[in-house]
Amino acid sequence: xxxxxxxxxxxxxxxxxxxxxxxxxxxxxxxxxxxxxxxxxxxxxxxxxxxxxxxxxxxxxxxxxxxxxxxxxxxxxxxxxxxxxxxxxxxxxxxxxxxxxxxxxxxxxxxxxxxxxxxxxxxxxxxxxxxxxxxxxxxxxxxxxxxxxxxxxxxxxxxxxxxxxxxxxxxxxxxxxxxxxxxxxxxxxxxxxxxxxxxxxxx
Amino acid sequence: xxxxxxxxxxxxxxxxxxxxxxxxxxxxxxxxxxxxxxxxxxxxxxxxxxxxxxxxxxxxxxxxxxxxxxxxxxxxxxxxxxxxxxxxxxxxxxxxxxxxxxxxxxxxxxxxxxxxxxxxxxxxxxxxxxxxxxxxxxxxxxxxxxxxxxxxxxxxxxxxxxxxxxxxxxxxxxxxxxxxxxxxxxxxxxxxxxxxxxxxxxxxxxxxxxxxxxxxxxx
Numbered sequence: 001x002x003x004x005x006x007x008x009x010x011x012x013x014x015x016x017x018x019x020x021x022x023x024x025x026x027x028x029x030x031x032x033x034x035x036x037x038x039x040x041x042x043x044x045x046x047x048x049x050x051x052x053x054x055x056x057x058x059x060x061x062x063x064x065x066x067x068x069x070x071x072x073x074x075x076x077x078x079x080x081x082x083x084x085x086x087x088x089x090x091x092x093x094x095x096x097x098x099x100x101x102x103x104x105x106x107x108x109x110x111x112x113x114x115x116x117x118x119x120x121x122x123x124x125x126x127x128x129x130x131x132x133x134x135x136x137x138x139x140x141x142x143x144x145x146x147x148x149x150x151x152x153x154x155x156x157x158x159x160x161x162x163x164x165x166x167x168x169x170x171x172x173x174x175x176x177x178x179x180x181x182x183x184x185x186x187x188x189x190x191x192x193x194x195x196x197x198x199x200x201x202x203x
Numbered sequence: 204x205x206x207x208x209x210x211x212x213x214x215x216x217x218x219x220x221x222x223x224x225x226x227x228x229x230x231x232x233x234x235x236x237x238x239x240x241x242x243x244x245x246x247x248x249x250x251x252x253x254x255x256x257x258x259x260x261x262x263x264x265x266x267x268x269x270x271x272x273x274x275x276x277x278x279x280x281x282x283x284x285x286x287x288x289x290x291x292x293x294x295x296x297x298x299x300x301x302x303x304x305x306x307x308x309x310x311x312x313x314x315x316x317x318x319x320x321x322x323x324x325x326x327x328x329x330x331x332x333x334x335x336x337x338x339x340x341x342x343x344x345x346x347x348x349x350x351x352x353x354x355x356x357x358x359x360x361x362x363x364x365x366x367x368x369x370x371x372x373x374x375x376x377x378x379x380x381x382x383x384x385x386x387x388x389x390x391x392x393x394x395x396x397x398x399x400x401x402x403x404x405x406x407x408x409x410x411x412x413x414x415x416x417x418x419x420x421x422x
Contacts, residue, residue: 029326143295149288
C-alpha cells in the first residue's frame with residue numbers, strides 16, 4: 001500500500017469514526033431481564049415471572065392483616081381526612097368509570113354499554129357491612145371482575161370509607177350539618193355548597 | 204513550452220477546494236443531525252400494535268385514568284402495561300363478541316400474554332424511574348405528549364440525554380400540583396415561573412448539580 005493510500009484510509013477512518021456514535025452497542029442492550037420483555041431463558045418466554053404456586057410474595061402478609069370476613073362490620077384502619085382523600089382519588093380512578101362519580105351506577109363505561117352497576121344509595125347496599133364491600137373489591141361480583149391486582153388492601157379500605165361518605169352525602173340528617181351549610185342549603189340550589197359534590201371522575 | 208494544464212483547470216481547482224469545504228460541512232451536519240432525527244430516535248413514529256388499542260378512545264372519550272391500567276406508575280420505576288385481565292374487566296361485557304377483540308379473549312383463555320410492540324425504549328445503561336417524577340409533580344403529558352389524542356401510541360419526545368437534561372436543569376418550568384399529574388389538558392399558567400419555584404421548594408427538588416450529575420442516570 002502506498003503511503004498516500006494509507007494516509008487516505010486513515011483520513012477516511014477519522015472522518016467516518018464519529019458516525020459510529022450513532023450505532024447501538026452492547027451497553028445499550030445488556031443481557032439482563034427488563035420488566036415485561038420476552039426472555040429466552042424461561043420455557044414460556046416471559047421475562048416477568050408470576051409467583052410459584054404455594055408461595056407468598058414479599059409484602060403479601062401485610063395485606064392479609066387488613067383482610068376481613070364478608071360479614072364483618074369492623075373497619076381496620078383509623079378513619080382520617082387523609083384516608084378519605086385517598087379514597088376519593090382511588091375511587092375516581094378505579095370505580096367511577098362504571099359506578100359514576102356519585103356512586104349512582106351511571107359512569108361513562110356503563111353509559112357506553114357496560115352492564116349498569118346498582119346505585120350505592122339503595123337501601124340494601126347502605127345496610128351492607130364494610131366487609132361485604134371488601135369482599136366485592138377483592139373477589140368481584142357477577143359481571144364485575146375483581147380489583148385485587150389493581151387496588152391494594154389499604155386503598156380498598158380508603159375506597160370503602162369514601163363510599164360510606166358518598167352514601168352519607170345523600171342521607172345525612174339535617175342535625176349533622178353545620179349551621180352555615182344548612183343556611184346555604186335552605187337558600188336554594190344556586191348557592192348550594194360546592195364542596196359536597198364529589199369531584200368529576202377520572203380524566 | 205505548452206502549458207500542461209488547460210486554463211479551465213483553474214476553475215476545477217478552485218471549485219474542488221470549495222466543494223471539499225462544502226462536503227466536510229455537509230458530513231458534519233449529517234453526523235450531527237442523524238442521531239437526533241426521528242430516524243434514530245423514533246420520535247413521532249406511530250407504532251403498529253397487534254390490537255388497535257386506542258388511548259384516544261379509552262382516555263380521551265371514556266375518561267379512564269392512566270393509573271387504572273398503568274398501575275405501577277406511582278410506586279415503581281416501571282409504569283407497567285396492563286395484563287389481559289384488565290382489558291377483560293370491561294370487555295367481558297362490552298363488545299364481547301367483536302372480532303377485533305378476539306386476540307384479547309384468546310389471551311385471557313390461554314393465559315398467554317398479548318405481545319405489544321414497545322414504543323419507548325431507553326438504552327439499558329440509563330436508569331429511569333417513573334415514581335419519583337410522578338410524585339414530584341411532573342405530569343405524564345410533559346414527557347409523553349397528548350396521549351388522550353393518540354389513536355395508536357407514538358413517542359412524542361426524543362428521549363435523548365439532552366432532553367432529560369433540559370428539564371433537569373430547570374424542572375420549575377413543568378412542575379404542577381400532584382392532582383394534575385395525569386391531567387392531559389394541563390397547560391403551564393402565565394405565572395408558571397413563580398408556581399414552579401414554590402412547588403420545587405414544597406417537593407424539595409434537589410439542586411441542578413445533583414440532578415445533572417452523571418451518576419443520577421448512569422448508575
